[in-house]
Amino acid sequence: MAMFKRAPIAVRREERAAHIFMLPWFLGVIFITLGPMIISIFLSLTKYRLIGDPKFVGLDNYAKMLTDTRLLQSLKVTFIYVIVGVPLALMLALAIAVLLNKGVSGLSFYRSVYYLPSLFAGSVAIGVLWRQVFGAEGIINTVFGWFGIDTMGHSWVGDPNSALWTLILLHVWTFGSSMIIFLAGLRQIPQELYEASSLDGCGKWKQFLHVTVPMLTPIIFFNLVMGIINSFQNFAQAFVVSGGSGGPVDSTLVYALYLYQQAFGSARNMGYAAALGWLLVLIVGLLTLLNFALSKKWVHYED
Secondary structure, eight states: OOOOOOOOHHHHHHHHHHHHHHHHHHHHIIIIIIHHHHHHHHHTTEEOOSSSOOEEOTTHHHHHGGGOHHHHHHHHHHHHHHHHHHHHHHHHHHHHHHHHTTTOTTHHHHHHHHHHHHHHTTSHHHHHHHHHHTSTTSHHHHHHHHTTOOOTTOOSSSOTTTHHHHHHHHHHTTTHHHHHHHHHHHHTSOHHHHHHHHHTTOOHHHHIIIIIHHHHHHHHHHHHHHHHHHHHTOOHHHHHHHTTSOOSTTTTOOHHHHHHHHHHSSSOOHHHHHHHHHHHHHHHHHHHHHHHHHHHHHOOOOO
16 A cells, blocks of 8 residues: 655645635635625525515516516616727727827826726716716806807706716726726837838838737737626716616616616615626626637737
8 A cells, every 4th residue: 555655744834824824715705705696696586675584486586587678778778888888998098008108208197197087987976076067057068158059958967868978978088997008018019010010111000900909909808808897887877977766767777776776776676686686697707708709810819
């Protein structure tokens, strides 16, 4: 029979120390991530209104989604928000990053100025400010008045035709974090590639299309995936701008806000809210997998 040597005492002590240091992380995963996920799965199969015990209803909550018109509206609003807002934010972030990469003096200042909105965009204060800016007596109407366009008294956040677009503008305004990542990527592109393309007769625009963009595709892909995930989780902006109603006429009822209304609004239907949460996980997961599958056709990695 093979004989196994015991590890030296010093090695065993190091292993014990490593296990001790890893313990908080394992406990965090169990109690902060895994535990709530298991509870959420259970609640999604129950009727639970925070008062009383959960009542098991099987898949009724999931079946209810098929006839929930407000759920369909929230999905429509969210997909418009994502499909329009994410690409616009990425294009603006890339454009500003390219301009700043051309050796602009005071780069640190501009980088900070553009990055700050992405830090505060999710705050209640910015939501309140945005509501005032696009309100009936807001600065946007004042600026339009300077150019002879009389919109004073018109609330852009109170109009069903424009309320969602104010939220999209708020999202685009937070392009700073993507811009910082693009700027870092631009600095990693070898100058030899631009020199070689110049010798081949490529102008600035062709260099951008055939050198800059292909070299940045991994970063574009990363920002795209993170932008989609973050946009589907948008809550604070829609909550503050709409006053928590998702109005007017559910025009700003993003998915996360509707989930909140079901859990903590007048419905107090925690079971249905849990099911909505898992539907969100499914949607975001499928979109992420789709992005990874399509990335093989357009994302280029250096060997």
